[in-house]
Amino acid sequence: MRITENMMTTSYNKNLQRNISNLASSNLKLASQRHYNHVSEDPATASKAFAIRDQIARTEEHINVVKNATGELETADSNILTLNSILENIYEKATKAGGASSQDSLDAIAEELNGQMEEILQTMNARYGDKFLFSGSANSEAPFSLDADGNLLFNGKQVDAYDKNDPDTYFTENKPVYLDVGFGTYASGMNTAKSGIKISTSGVDVLGYGKDENGYPNNLYSLIGQVSGQLKTGDKNGAMDTLAQLKKKQSNISIATSEIGTREKMLERTQNRLETGLVNLQKTQKDLEAVKVETEAVTNKSAETAWMVTLQLGSSIIPPSIFDFMK
Structure with missing residues (x-):
């Protein structure tokens, strides 16, 4: 078979295009630090990487x-x-009422207790972001309020x-809310106690x-209000009895x-x-997507050498034209 000049030129051009394509591909991998830059280059690996x-x-x-739940x-x-600090302060102030000798002193202590009650309301209506902290499963309004008679x-x-x-x-709006922390689950709701953490x-x-059973309120706020009312009427003994109940109920705080x-x-x-799982996933992602720089650097150098050799061969394969003589 006779090898013509045209056949040699065509073959040379194919090699030239292949070598420049290999060099460009290697340069792109080194620049992007990725094993592949298009899904079509490695569909199987790309599919795993997407997952x-x-x-x-x-x-x-x-x-x-x-x-966010931890916060x-x-x-x-x-x-x-x-709240516990407020209660300790209330207990300290109210205890002094037992030794008070005048109604004015009792009234002053009662007023201080009323101020502390307002602070308790503010504390129990606190927010975290746009959520009321102590509202149970409701969140449209502040959980605690007072009716016309001052009842909580x-x-x-x-x-x-x-x-x-x-x-x-x-x-009815005091249901627990759980964060589902089961393996492979990412939802939060109110019916996942078995696999969730109450938040x-x-x-x-x-x-x-x-x-x-003795008719005392179990509610700390109401007990403080009762102590205040008893002090205003001069009932120091009744106030001390109610204060003792308040101290007992304070165990709710510790619980x-x-x-x-x-x-x-x-x-x-x-x-x-x-x-820990995230670190492992990121390592897997790197193994699937990241280029091995050392290996690719060698490949890049080989591609560059092939490209340079191809250019040098061109001068001996491609015949001179009239333009070469015109230089």
Whole structure:
């Protein structure tokens, strides 16, 4: 078979295009640090990488949800500690009433207690972002308010009127809210107690509700109001008895802080698990997508050498033209 000049030129051009394409592809890989830049270059690996990217996005979203829930619990815990500090201050002031000799002194202490009651309302109506911390499963309005007679309400229901035998007095918007932390699940809701962590804190559970067998309110706010009222009428003995009940009911605070602390630990472990999983996913993503720089650098140098050699061969393969003589 006779090899013509045209055949040699055609073959040379093909090699020239292939070598410049290889060099350009290698340059792009080094610049982008990616093993491939188009799905068509490696469809199987790209498919796996897309799946890993989706898992990474979902895991990052879940971590943010857990961090937000942790922040909510930490803020709730801080507010409950503030409440406890207010109660200690109230107990200290009210105890002094036992030694007060004048009604003016009792009235002054009662007014101080009333001011502390207002602070308790503000504390229990605190927000975290756009959410009320102690509203239970409701969130449209501040959970605690007062009716026309000064009785404490929780989500519109009178706190002291609670009766376990009367469903009409139940706090219907006091359901627990859970964050689902089961493996592979990323939703939050109110019906996932088996696989979730409770992230809501009920203010009425913290303050107490209903009345005990002796007719004393179980609610800390109401007990303080009762002490204040007794001091204003000069009933120091009655005030001291009510104050003793207040001290007993204060154990609700310790229970609440302990329970929140347990939930915070659970969220911390969940976050650690998710972050460990995220690191592993990111490593897998890198293995699938990232170019091995050392190997590609060698490939790039080889492609560059092939390209330069091809250019040099061109002068001996492509015949001179009239333009070469005109130079």
